[in-house]
Amino acid sequence: MEGLWRPFVENGFLLNALLAGILVSVLCACTGTFVVLRGLAFVGDALAHGVLPGVAVAVLLGVPSLAGAAIGALVMMGGVGVVQRRTRLSADTAVGLLFVGMLGLGVIITSRSTSFRGDLTALLFGEILGVRTVQLWWLAAAAVAVVAATALLRRPFLLLVIDPDLAQTSGFRAVRYNNLMMALIGVVVIASFQTVGTLLVFGMLVAPAATAALLTRRLASMMLTASLVGSASTYVGLLVSYHHDLAAGATVVVTAVAFFVVALVARGGSSGFVSAHPSHAGHGH
Numbered sequence: 001m002e003g004l005w006r007p008f009v010e011n012g013f014l015l016n017a018l019l020a021g022i023l024v025s026v027l028c029a030c031t032g033t034f035v036v037l038r039g040l041a042f043v044g045d046a047l048a049h050g051v052l053p054g055v056a057v058a059v060l061l062g063v064p065s066l067a068g069a070a071i072g073a074l075v076m077m078g079g080v081g082v083v084q085r086r087t088r089l090s091a092d093t094a095v096g097l098l099f100v101g102m103l104g105l106g107v108i109i110t111s112r113s114t115s116f117r118g119d120l121t122a123l124l125f126g127e128i129l130g131v132r133t134v135q136l137w138w139l140a141a142a143a144v145a146v147v148a149a150t151a152l153l154r155r156p157f158l159l160l161v162i163d164p165d166l167a168q169t170s171g172f173r174a175v176r177y178n179n180l181m182m183a184l185i186g187v188v189v190i191a192s193f194q195t196v197g198t199l200l201v202f203g204m205l206v207a208p209a210a211t212a213a214l215l216t217r218r219l220a221s222m223m224l225t226a227s228l229v230g231s232a233s234t235y236v237g238l239l240v241s242y243h244h245d246l247a248a249g250a251t252v253v254v255t256a257v258a259f260f261v262v263a264l265v266a267r268g269g270s271s272g273f274v275s276a277h278p279s280h281a282g283h284g285h
Contacts, residue, residue, distance in 0.1 A: 007242050013129050017238055020131040021252060023139040024192045024204055025230025030150040031185045032209035033222045037161045041206050042092060043182070046099035047189050048202040050076030052106030055193070060109070066138075069193055073186040076102055077179075126197030126249040128238075135194060142191035149184055150223070157181055158219060196249045203253035204230060211260040214267060229259050 008015045035044045054072025058065045079098045150157070156177040159167035164174040185205075192201045212225035237252030 004239065007239065011242075013131075014238060014242060016131045016133070016136060017128045017248060018234060019136055020128060020139055020195045021234025021238065022231045023136070023143050024195050024201075025208065025234060026143045026227050027139070027146050027188045027192055028201075028204045029208060029212075029223050029226035029230060030146050031181075031188045032205040033212065033219065033226055034157055034161060034181060035185065035205060036209040036213050037222075038181075040185070041202075042099075043095055044185055044189075044205050045202045046080075046095045046102075047073055047076055047182075047186055048193070048198050048205070049099060049106070050102040051189060051193060052198050053102055053109055055198070056106050056109040065194065066190060069190045072102065073190055077182055077186060125247065126193070126195050126200055128195050128249045128252065131195060139191060139195070142187065146184060146188060146191075153177065153180060153184075154219070196253065200249050200253045203256060204233075207253065207256035207260050208233065211256075211263045214260070214263045230256060233259055 008018055032044075035041060051069040051072035054068035054070070054075070055065045056068070058068025058071075076098055079101075080094045156167055156170075156172040159170055159172060160174065160177055160181065164178070167177065168174045188205065189198075189201055192204065196204055208226040208230035209222065211229045212222040216222055216225055233256035234252050237255035238248055240246065240255065241248040241251040
């Protein structure tokens with residue numbers, strides 16, 4: 001039994017990783033719930049990859065990677081908006097174009113530096129075992145801000161999940177609140193990428209929320225359940241990686257996906273996800 005808790009007591013790096021993972025779980029649960037309910041997984045994936053060029057440039061210039069991630073996310077979201085406004089292409093097509101473009105640009109930038117290999121691994125897969133105390137404080141501040149914003153914008157966001165036209169007729173400008181939702185997803189990606197990396201932040205954004213959608217119908221319950229699933233995934237994933245010498249961040253995300261599979265099997269393979277369909281999510285209001 002000591003093996004379940006002693007590693008976190010004796011290893012400060014592992015304890016910091018656990019705390020960081022719990023904070024990331026709270027961050028991702030708030031926005032991940034809307035990502036799952038609105039079918040925005042592709043957008044979340046694109047944003048997670050869209051920060052790569054900005055982070056790569058920031059690392060090469062010696063400036064904070066968070067600043068580069070913020071610029072990359074802004075370029076990504078702004079570019080999608082421009083493509084949609086100036087062409088007749090669908091939102092999915094616009095996101096797809098920017099997604100492959102930003103990812104390709106990030107790879108090109110990193111390939112130009114022979115000293116980037118170690119940094120590239122950290123960017124893609126995170127450094128959850130290298131989280132410092134100051135980063136925990138930043139994650140905590142981001143978590144408080146995102147939770148507060150989600151609580152404040154809960155009603156218009158919920159109406160967007162049900163039907164954008166309903167949000168419009170209820171006095172909320174659908175475009176404005178859709179942009180706010182995208183911005184909030186961007187904040188979560190930016191705050192989380194240093195911990196779990198740009199490739200794996202998408203998994204933490206979607207897997208716990210998808211599991212929660214299988215288990216509960218109410219919006220608040222989904223967010224709470226997603227937070228708990230993400231935190232449990234962090235604990236189990238770190239423990240497994242510690243005892244079996246595996247990549248910590250990747251193990252955490254695979255554990256989160258495993259929890260989804262277990263929840264799906266426990267429901268007998270029935271379409272439990274439909275119980276979290278927007279029409280039912282409205283009962284959480």
